[in-house]
Amino acid sequence: MADVVPRDPNSGPAATPGPGAAPYPAGWEADVVLTDGTTTRLRPIRPDDADALQAFHVAQSERSTYLRFFASLERLPDRDLARLVTVDHVTRVALVVVTGSPDVGEPERIIGVARYDLVEPETAEVAFNIADAHQGKGLASVLLEHLAAAARERGVRRFVAEVLPQNGRMIAVFKEAGYEVRQRTEDGVVQVTFDIDPTERSLAVAADREHRAEARSMRALLTARTVVVVGPGDEPGLELTARQAQRVVAGLAAEARAGRLTVHAVGVGDGPDLRDGVRHHARIGDVPPSVELAVVALPAARVLDAARQLGALGVRGLVLVSGGFAEAGPEGLARQRLLLGVAHGAGMRVVGPSSFGLLATHDGTTLDASLTLRPPPPGRIGMFCQSAPIAVTLLAAVGRRGLGLAQLVSAGHRADVSGNDLMQFWGEDDDTDVVALYLESIGNPRKFSRIARRLSAHKPVVVVTAGRSGHVVPPGHAVRPTRAPRRTLEEVLRQSGVVRVENLHQMLDVVQLLAHQSLPRGRRTAVLSSSTGVAALVVEAAAAAGLVVTGRVEMLGEDAAPDEVADAVGRVYGDPDVDVVIVVRIPTLGGADQVVAREVAQAAARTGRTTVACMPDLHGVTPELTAEGPDGRARTVPAYAAPEDAAVALGHAARYAAWRAVDRGRPVQPAGVDTRAAGRLVARLLATSGATDGSPLALDPGQAADLLAAAGVHVWPSVRVRDADEAVAAAERLGWPVAVKTTVPALRHRADLGGVRLDVADEAELRADVAGILALAGDQDPRPDGPPLEVQAMAPHGVACVVRSTEDPLFGPVISLGVAGDAADLLGDVAYGVPxxxxxxxxDLVRTPRAAPRLFGYRGLPALDVAALEDLVARVSVLADALPDVRSLELNPVVVSPHGLAVLGAYASVAPADRADAARRLARP
Incomplete structure (x- = not known):
């Protein structure tokens, strides 16, 4: 117990880092969002924090000090203050939460401290102290999450804490974190003990805390009622930023005149359209405090100072419409990081740089803090985009279609606020029914997948990406590089349940359907058409979109009387075997058919049958195709320019409805997976490798087998041999029959080329096969390291598969499965999953490859043990998810037989990894 931080710092020796001290762990630094929606910075403590820690201690109430140290203590003695700020980042770790930004001359203030001290192997005592003024914001929970993550990196398995009984709030933090807490009382002190390995509940608790905090931070921006716009004034050469500032003020002025917004302006012209209702000021310091939102249009060099002054006003969000940051090169990226330091240190979120702004309607008030000339009408669609030019295009298209928006946020270069933040908000927003995202880059795909899956479970999310692969990164976007296959992003989006579309036009096609019609009950499709030729095209388009035309194709001539129209529509909507309806009414003389439009709109609203239409002169959301449903809510049949567009949108909606109706399962947790033991093995291998350049360390077969054994995966043993005599001896030990293989890379696993000989039953046959393989491999280049042959006991016959995992800097672990063979390699017949x-x-992963039918009794062969293969994939996925330092893992071949499987080869490499943590918000690629 000698290393425990004493409750009374007047006892115990002063500490200095020992020889085992680690370098300052910059990877533990984080920008975090608190439960009140504000931001702050978290980092390891440093020796130069002594004055700030003393100031923090002195400012605490007597009660808080007593609960922390079990004694009254006005000041920390110098000796013990030095001890508290001097840690080795291994056995003694301390994290602080700070406000302020010293990079721009603002002193940091400590508002929270958490520390652990190792008391025995794998056990550490923890202590927390939160500033009185900042309690109730979730600081202790955030510190516990980060301290536990740091402790796990250092091999700590459990935390203990001694807490006074009256400190119920701290005990509640431990219990509410989702850990299994054990407590006992001795000598009037409660001792709390809990393991810190993540559990399903602790992960859910952390995700829920993050969700509520980020949603609240976005709500503060989108429901702001006090806004300040900062422009450059009339300084020559800054006409663009001046016009941007004026455009934003003009958009806010109408609501300001109506008294629904309070709008301040600094450095913005005060022409007739900018004067009424807007309060102009000469300097930011003249603006009254308690401003909620700031919109800044300034040269990049002046933004930092403006942000510092805005933080002092209590601003919760800063929308930066001007550029000159990360897209301007290294100097701009450094300036962007300084900006985030200033903003997050003051509790602000940043939208931009190079943002088009934001639009939001809430409780009858429209917040138009954007550069648009004509905002769209209010609606129930939430929209997010990154590029400002794309925002212009989107708003124009939204206007042409008559769509209404609940919110539009343009993140620009996405330095801080991202689509993930907005999805967190939309998950809680009752005013939004459908979400649409235009993404030029995804900075944290793992977090995106988790949040999108949660949101998609109850609201449709329609996504279009600037590039299909995720490999293209626009200038100004701080995104890690990726080596993942180009289909990885597609798999991330598929797992997330989002509706992925090809372009902006298609995105709006789908959005207008999902916003104004019920989800399809199925794929059975009826067609109501004005001509047989058009009907045939519609049937083909519907089939191509994944719909099923049931045979209900109703013809309706151009000269049909109103009663004939009503009868035809009634037959279509009265058919119980119809789930969705496509109406194509194109009279040769042109013009909309008001009778057909009215009958279709009323039937669709009355029955709730999902309907799309293609009719001349009607596009998007129109009154002609709107009718009131039984619940009194107006529903509109969306109109499309072409029947193919309507069918594609309907197909996307049907697939999404099917995804949402199916149970998506529970996270896999195979029995016998000991990720902690695997982590200790990897740490030991890295520590003894001597490698300092971060290059991967290839494991030998025994090490790879040990790694997989920790995950409950058995690798069949094999013996490397040099000649026939050693091969025979190995076969005698392993037991006949055996397989003999070359270790030459070009021929490894190639039975078709003679590099593998199976079912070798006796010595004579083995000697002959050894001679043949050695002759075949003799001319190969490169030659193998070590013995050229490998002998292994013969596994039961079955289908050979390959299971791989790769740690990618952007996507994290990527799992793949293919049926072994040239066809799979040449045709890319591989399925991917992202844990x-x-x-x-x-x-789904096991059934996705085109060759997967071979596992299920193909052409009369017996069905194989697919459950065993699924169990293996689950174990590999859990191992890869838990251990980012496992750079690559390949199980090849995995022979799946009717009863079980055999892992016959395993290859692995390890290297230190820096996986993007979902809780970190630093702008570092």
């Missing part, structure tokens, strides 16, 4: 996976994800 964490559910049991449903694993089942």
């Amino acid at each position: 964490p996976l559910t049991d449903v994800d694993v089942a």
